[in-house]
Amino acid sequence: MSVDSPTHLTDGQLGALRDEIDRQLAKLQRSMRVTNEALRPVELDQTAVGRLSRIDLLQNQGLTRNLHQREQISLALLLEALKKMEAGAYGVCTACGSHIPFERLFVFPETPDCAACG
Ligand SMILES: [Zn+2]
Numbered sequence: 001m002s003v004d005s006p007t008h009l010t011d012g013q014l015g016a017l018r019d020e021i022d023r024q025l026a027k028l029q030r031s032m033r034v035t036n037e038a039l040r041p042v043e044l045d046q047t048a049v050g051r052l053s054r055i056d057l058l059q060n061q062g063l064t065r066n067l068h069q070r071e072q073i074s075l076a077l078l079l080e081a082l083k084k085m086e087a088g089a090y091g092v093c094t095a096c097g098s099h100i101p102f103e104r105l106f107v108f109p110e111t112p113d114c115a116a117c118g
Pocket of ligand 1: 093094095096097098113114115116117118
């Protein structure tokens with residue numbers, strides 16, 4: 001690691017984190033395809049679907065919408081992390097400016113905060 005490195009992370013650590021972000025992005029995109037499919041309006045056939053299962057269906061769509069929102073947030077965080085990595089500003093807490101330890105980043109590579117702020 002060079003002395004004037006903009007972050008506290010070694011090239012090897014950054015590479016591992018980059019791979020982890022790519023892996024999580026791929027996984028998220030697969031999951032989002034399923035969620036988008038589930039969010040498509042469902043034809044409610046009153047004769048085929050009883051009142052109770054209709055309520056089930058609507059509740060499931062509520063859960064799917066919550067999941068969809070969480071996925072959107074994860075996606076934004078992962079893309080933001082990639083941008084910071086390219087700018088050499090990755091791994092710095094956006095709240096207090098301290099270095100986020102590699103161990104935390106490896107578990108949550110998309111995190112913008114250190115453990116104390118997040
Ligand atoms: Zn912090």
